[in-house]
Amino acid sequence: MNNQQWIERNRKYTLTDPESGFSLAVAGMKFTAEQLQHLSARFEAAHREMQKLEAGAIKNPDENRKVTHFTDRADYTASPLFREVQAFAEAIAKGEITGGAGRKFESAVINGIGGSALGPQLMQYAINGPYWNELSDAKRRGFLKLYFLDNTDSAGFADLTATIDPETTLVVNISKSGGTQETKNNTAALQDFFKSKNVDFAPHFAAITMKDSSLDRQARAEKWFRVFDMAESIGGRTSETSVVGHLPAALTGINFKSFIDGACAMDRWTRNSAVLDNPAYLMAALWYIAGNGKGDRNLVIVPYSDRLILLSRYFQQLIMESVGKELDLDGKTVHQGLNVFGNKGGTDAHAFIQQLNDGRDDFFVTFIEVLKNAMPLPVGENMDMGNYLHGFLAGLSSALRSKGRQVMQITISEISPYNLGMIIALYERTVAVYAELIHINAFHQPGVQAYKLAAKEILDLRAKVLAATAKAGGASGTAAEIAAAIGLPGDEVEIAGLFDKASANCPCVSRAWDPARKTWIYTVK
Numbered sequence: 001m002n003n004q005q006w007i008e009r010n011r012k013y014t015l016t017d018p019e020s021g022f023s024l025a026v027a028g029m030k031f032t033a034e035q036l037q038h039l040s041a042r043f044e045a046a047h048r049e050m051q052k053l054e055a056g057a058i059k060n061p062d063e064n065r066k067v068t069h070f071t072d073r074a075d076y077t078a079s080p081l082f083r084e085v086q087a088f089a090e091a092i093a094k095g096e097i098t099g100g101a102g103r104k105f106e107s108a109v110i111n112g113i114g115g116s117a118l119g120p121q122l123m124q125y126a127i128n129g130p131y132w133n134e135l136s137d138a139k140r141r142g143f144l145k146l147y148f149l150d151n152t153d154s155a156g157f158a159d160l161t162a163t164i165d166p167e168t169t170l171v172v173n174i175s176k177s178g179g180t181q182e183t184k185n186n187t188a189a190l191q192d193f194f195k196s197k198n199v200d201f202a203p204h205f206a207a208i209t210m211k212d213s214s215l216d217r218q219a220r221a222e223k224w225f226r227v228f229d230m231a232e233s234i235g236g237r238t239s240e241t242s243v244v245g246h247l248p249a250a251l252t253g254i255n256f257k258s259f260i261d262g263a264c265a266m267d268r269w270t271r272n273s274a275v276l277d278n279p280a281y282l283m284a285a286l287w288y289i290a291g292n293g294k295g296d297r298n299l300v301i302v303p304y305s306d307r308l309i310l311l312s313r314y315f316q317q318l319i320m321e322s323v324g325k326e327l328d329l330d331g332k333t334v335h336q337g338l339n340v341f342g343n344k345g346g347t348d349a350h351a352f353i354q355q356l357n358d359g360r361d362d363f364f365v366t367f368i369e370v371l372k373n374a375m376p377l378p379v380g381e382n383m384d385m386g387n388y389l390h391g392f393l394a395g396l397s398s399a400l401r402s403k404g405r406q407v408m409q410i411t412i413s414e415i416s417p418y419n420l421g422m423i424i425a426l427y428e429r430t431v432a433v434y435a436e437l438i439h440i441n442a443f444h445q446p447g448v449q450a451y452k453l454a455a456k457e458i459l460d461l462r463a464k465v466l467a468a469t470a471k472a473g474g475a476s477g478t479a480a481e482i483a484a485a486i487g488l489p490g491d492e493v494e495i496a497g498l499f500d501k502a503s504a505n506c507p508c509v510s511r512a513w514d515p516a517r518k519t520w521i522y523t524v525k
Helices: 003-012 033-038 042-055 069-076 078-092 115-128 155-162 181-196 213-223 243-251 256-269 279-290 311-323 354-356 384-402 418-436 448-473 478-486 489-504
Strands: 014-017 022-025 059-062 107-113 143-151 169-174 204-209 226-229 297-305 340-342 363-370 378-380 406-412 475-477 510-516 519-524
Touching: 003 155, 003 519, 022 169, 022 279, 022 418, 033 279, 033 311, 033 489, 042 069, 042 279, 042 418, 059 378, 059 489, 069 256, 069 418, 078 226, 078 243, 107 115, 107 181, 115 143, 115 243, 115 311, 143 155, 143 384, 155 181, 169 181, 181 204, 204 213, 204 243, 243 256, 279 406, 297 311, 297 384, 297 519, 311 340, 311 475, 311 478, 311 519, 340 384, 363 384, 378 418, 406 418, 448 489, 478 489, 478 519, 489 510, 489 519
Parallel strands: 107 143, 107 169, 169 204, 204 226, 297 340, 297 363, 363 406
Antiparallel strands: 014 022, 022 406, 475 519, 510 519
């Protein structure tokens, strides 16, 4: 491709919203007009399905649920719930709502997992930055420090509780069903922590959940501070434009209405049936072509902004949980998926760009550029750090294309709630349409349920082992010997893992290495 052809291809395959400055440029991807035309019938069907989705069709048949994140957000900012959340957060910032001891709230803990944590984390990091919690109350304008519990890991819990003061901490527990075990574990542990400090947790605990979920019933029975209702038709990975994203953002003073406005602007743009006028449809088409309709290439996301480093983690869940499916809509085994990984631009050149440039050609890259610099930082005559960052992006893009590697680019004017809303809504629509192109259901997650069931089996096995060894008055030997002695010889490997974990944490289990047999000898008291 000569230079003039490259220029003309960019003119043809760059979509721009002049009002916001948001653009998608895909000339660096390997595709032809004929390939796009070949997908026209698929896109006609996909567009009909998107219209059905927004009209209220059941799109999650596993749970017999609609999927309403595209439509609900259009009405959210005019809703009583939106006003309630705003008033609640502003009253906390002003000290009008306090904890049980009457002290002003200083911190909020967001206790959730998956989208319930990733979305608020992305928003907080992108808009308020990584050092928000280190600012004074005055510089935060009275809004709260924000911490996250997003795993059932005692290390994360220990780090958090070494930092917060329960008398000035609000805990927001987020679980749509109320049955998410990781969140339940942290809720119980936080309640015990508050009790250990002689602080009544109820005036400090809030919940975001469905009506009549187990979490809703618990919160009301224990007289928690506040319960906010979550729609059952919004999944965790698409919940950031709902109350799930709103409350954490509002507690830190972020303009959530602007975020919703950006998402809705992208929704209007991406309802266009013409692929070449619709950035979500065009991007979905190129995902399909690049991966041969089977996800044969990895999706690499590289935002050239420190503030957007969590985008790749956020999109890992959105994309991989949505399209990583064993069965298609007809029940046929297809093992679809799209691997997602990424880093932040600039840093990426000292991380995995060596492989992208010289290694396996099994990926395509999406660069994201932010035009406005956060501050002027001159580093030479007529040069500043922002220009260097642009040079690194443009240079890397050119180098990759010269090697025949595929790239596309999203450009935004600045990091703002509005533009973040546009980016998230773009990818939500792209994922939904891509799923239609490959004939799978983007809105259920049977693999997640499978791992939860497998984990339950391990925990049930643990209970059996404990009961059996207690009944026997203890045990000693290799995992194989103990497993045989308690009648579970087929579970030797799993039992060894349980004993390994217990030996590091419980005085009732110890282990010693037997060099002759090259295995651990366990002693269970």
